[in-house]
Amino acid sequence: MADQGRKRSRVACKNCQTRKRKCSGDSPCSTCIQVGTECHYDLLSRKKKDIRHFQSQPAASSLLSPATVQNDIAAKRQQQGQQSNPAVLAGLLLKALEANSGAAFARRLNPKNDVAGAPKLHLFGWNVGARFPTPEWAAALASVQPRAVVEIISQDEMRSLAGIFFERVDPCYPFIDQDTLLRQISRRWLPATSEPPGFDPYDAVLCGVAAFGYLFSRRRATTTELQLVESARSILEQSLQSEPVSPLETVTGWVLRVAYLRMTATAHAAWMASCSLMHLIEATGMHIEPSSNTALDLASTSESCDPETRRRLFAMARHLNVWISFELGRSRVVLQGATSLPPSPRPTNPNPRSTASFSAGVETATDIFNLLPISESLDPNEAQDISNLEIALTDVCNIVYSQPHLILVQCNLMLCIYRRLRALNSIISGDLLDRVLALSGKGLKAVSELVAVNSPWHQIANVPFQVVCTLLAIDNRASLAMLRDSMHTLHEVASAYDTEVMREAYTTAYLMIVMHQRRKEEDIRTLREVLQFNPSMSAPAETQIRESAVQSDHTLMDYPGFSWLSDILVDIPSLRDFDMEPT
Numbered sequence: 001m002a003d004q005g006r007k008r009s010r011v012a013c014k015n016c017q018t019r020k021r022k023c024s025g026d027s028p029c030s031t032c033i034q035v036g037t038e039c040h041y042d043l044l045s046r047k048k049k050d051i052r053h054f055q056s057q058p059a060a061s062s063l064l065s066p067a068t069v070q071n072d073i074a075a076k077r078q079q080q081g082q083q084s085n086p087a088v089l090a091g092l093l094l095k096a097l098e099a100n101s102g103a104a105f106a107r108r109l110n111p112k113n114d115v116a117g118a119p120k121l122h123l124f125g126w127n128v129g130a131r132f133p134t135p136e137w138a139a140a141l142a143s144v145q146p147r148a149v150v151e152i153i154s155q156d157e158m159r160s161l162a163g164i165f166f167e168r169v170d171p172c173y174p175f176i177d178q179d180t181l182l183r184q185i186s187r188r189w190l191p192a193t194s195e196p197p198g199f200d201p202y203d204a205v206l207c208g209v210a211a212f213g214y215l216f217s218r219r220r221a222t223t224t225e226l227q228l229v230e231s232a233r234s235i236l237e238q239s240l241q242s243e244p245v246s247p248l249e250t251v252t253g254w255v256l257r258v259a260y261l262r263m264t265a266t267a268h269a270a271w272m273a274s275c276s277l278m279h280l281i282e283a284t285g286m287h288i289e290p291s292s293n294t295a296l297d298l299a300s301t302s303e304s305c306d307p308e309t310r311r312r313l314f315a316m317a318r319h320l321n322v323w324i325s326f327e328l329g330r331s332r333v334v335l336q337g338a339t340s341l342p343p344s345p346r347p348t349n350p351n352p353r354s355t356a357s358f359s360a361g362v363e364t365a366t367d368i369f370n371l372l373p374i375s376e377s378l379d380p381n382e383a384q385d386i387s388n389l390e391i392a393l394t395d396v397c398n399i400v401y402s403q404p405h406l407i408l409v410q411c412n413l414m415l416c417i418y419r420r421l422r423a424l425n426s427i428i429s430g431d432l433l434d435r436v437l438a439l440s441g442k443g444l445k446a447v448s449e450l451v452a453v454n455s456p457w458h459q460i461a462n463v464p465f466q467v468v469c470t471l472l473a474i475d476n477r478a479s480l481a482m483l484r485d486s487m488h489t490l491h492e493v494a495s496a497y498d499t500e501v502m503r504e505a506y507t508t509a510y511l512m513i514v515m516h517q518r519r520k521e522e523d524i525r526t527l528r529e530v531l532q533f534n535p536s537m538s539a540p541a542e543t544q545i546r547e548s549a550v551q552s553d554h555t556l557m558d559y560p561g562f563s564w565l566s567d568i569l570v571d572i573p574s575l576r577d578f579d580m581e582p583t
Helices: 013-018 028-037 043-055 058-060 067-085 086-097 102-109 136-143 155-169 177-186 203-215 224-239 247-264 266-282 298-303 307-328 370-379 386-398 402-425 430-452 459-474 477-481 484-497 501-532 538-553 560-571 573-577
Strands: none
Touching: 013 028, 013 043, 013 477, 155 177, 155 203, 177 203, 203 224, 247 266, 247 307, 266 307, 307 370, 307 459, 370 386, 370 402, 386 430, 402 430, 402 459, 430 459, 430 477, 430 484, 459 477, 459 484, 459 501, 477 484, 484 501
């Protein structure tokens, strides 16, 4: 009898080949259905292999009866029809995309609004709000024309704004070399000639750095900041019309623009810009190591770039695109064939824990790039099981950040992993849940520190709101006790940045707690009705029960069915003297 071993496919689909996974050979295959991706085969390769396969087994096919063949074909078509149902696949893909989304998590917590007038849940706390809150800015924006950076600000102003950037932004987003930028400032503000200054390839970088300087030093935008942003936008959008003349400057300018939009603009605008950035990375070869052997020689445009700078730019682009896509529940851009190495850790002050192994326990980190592999592993297209997510959650909690903006990045990743575990109906262990709450509390303190020094990172709005959602989802005594601090922190942000976005986020968080309280009150009323229900008992029977309870030497441990009550009395001693009779 022939060996009935495991069935294996003669050819794998493109996704399984890329991921090096076993493919069922169906269309779509079982792996693509599981992760919610489109299934494609190399038709020419598959056709040749299928022909060889059928030519080599004519006898085996003749052994099957026509009825058996027809039944097998019918069953196969029915199975494939269910798997290839567009509605089913769309539902699986949508569910996978929403797994990381904080907005979807909030909607699942409150599937219907029980409070009259409650706003529709969406991306609350996306950032602190628009930099241009008054209607007059619409007219100002229409009148702003792109100008060379030397026409907008002076050299002294540029140096001052660059100092703010490297003090506030660079510790979290380290992708610009400070010495290079200062040399470019000196070069750009050389003594003016009689000709009017034109645009310089590095102007987009200078405008972006200067705009960040204004963002992190003023709570409201000025006309100068608006001019800088519009000039950078004009230069960068022109760079998409053809291959950039200066790939390094163009990519750096785009990273600055996406990061600025993440903190100041709408979610859609930031996501579109982040996708454009990733495509620009591919076009310039920033994702390819110069030593890689590629037929298209994609790395040729970035060979003159410092390898570490190129790696940091690629890592920053991935970080921004991944998290913007996650939070919106949309697809991210994945560059196939990327060979770029991870950025090297930044040098920091000697720390006895900084050399600790990541897998050995606690690790002190200095930038966000060591979180990128964990972030990308949460891609909805990648199959995740509960054990892997719990390991990732433990690894994230093991990292120690000292700077508040990095703590918020870590906290945001932790909250995302927790949402994924809840989507899988996982029961998280008490110790791991305590660490989730501890890191949430640490994140709230970091928010207060950043608000005090006017550092409007988008996480100062996003993390407190998501912490409120997470605490309500956990719904135990420890989490509910933290609600006061989380709402106080969210109120701090809303008071410091009095925008419509922050007012809406705070109001929504407040209404979510109100709805949670109402559900708790309904549960209490139900329990009270149970306790108040006391069927009539005869006096002699009641007296006999009381006397037997007093005279009996037995305890609850003598009754196997009620041994668990003894544990409750140990945990809650006050229940021992609780009068069960209604007064």
